[in-house]
Amino acid sequence: MRIDIITVLPELLKSPFEASILKRALEKELVEVYTHNLRDFSTNSYNQIDDYQFGGGAGMVMMIEPIDKCISKLKSERDYDEVIYMTPDGKTLTQGIANELSLKKNIIILCGHYKGVDQRVRDQFITREISVGDFVLSGGELAAAIVCDAVIRLLPGVLGNETSALTDSFQDNLLAPPIYTRPADYKGWKVPEILTSGNTPKIEEWREEQAYKRTEKLRPDLLEE
Secondary structure, three states: OEEEEEEOOHHHHOHHHOOHHHHHHHHOOOOEEEEEEHHHHOOOOOOOOEEEOOOOOOOEEEOHHHHHHHHHHHHHHOOOOEEEEEEEEEEEOOHHHHHHHOOOOEEEEEEOEOOOEOHHHHHHOOOEEEEOOOOOOOEOHHHHHHHHHHHHOOOOOOOOOOOHHHHOOOOOOOOOOOOOOOOOEEOOEEOOHHHHOOOHHHHHHHHHHHHHHHHHHHOHHHHHO
């Protein structure tokens, strides 16, 4: 998989890919991630990429021309399955969306800034709009990093145990069951006996039951879906 991220602040996207699972995925060449500074595609000596909005109003708007030039250059080099725009009014990221994107080969992610992008960008280039929640960030970089993390960890070979991702919360519209590790008895706080019984079928049955109960208590909306 290859992910190209278009941004006005590429330095914000360095640290997430310099540690942990994302770093290992890059080192193992399981994914390629490139950042592209939108100012490099500006049409004037000021490296301008934003302007006042027509009709008046507070806030600057990202201009269409630099974005068009950047996306067109990338598309001239390879085919892309998705051109994603990170925006608060997009569809909220879910595990299902992460699963879908993990099957793609090449993805472009455009990070919004200021009041957002010229609507023509959304109309002409964007294939999917994603939000990470009902709140506004100063830019789309951190949101883009979240999408990358959610997607890359699903790629074959990224996690040490590939079945681990299949038991994550939301994979089957249920929250994950409670988990425990040693010691089995700490200050009188004991691990459920079933988990130390060695009876695998019963353990799996217990986990399914607990997953349903936790979901019913904490996120009943998931059961409605």
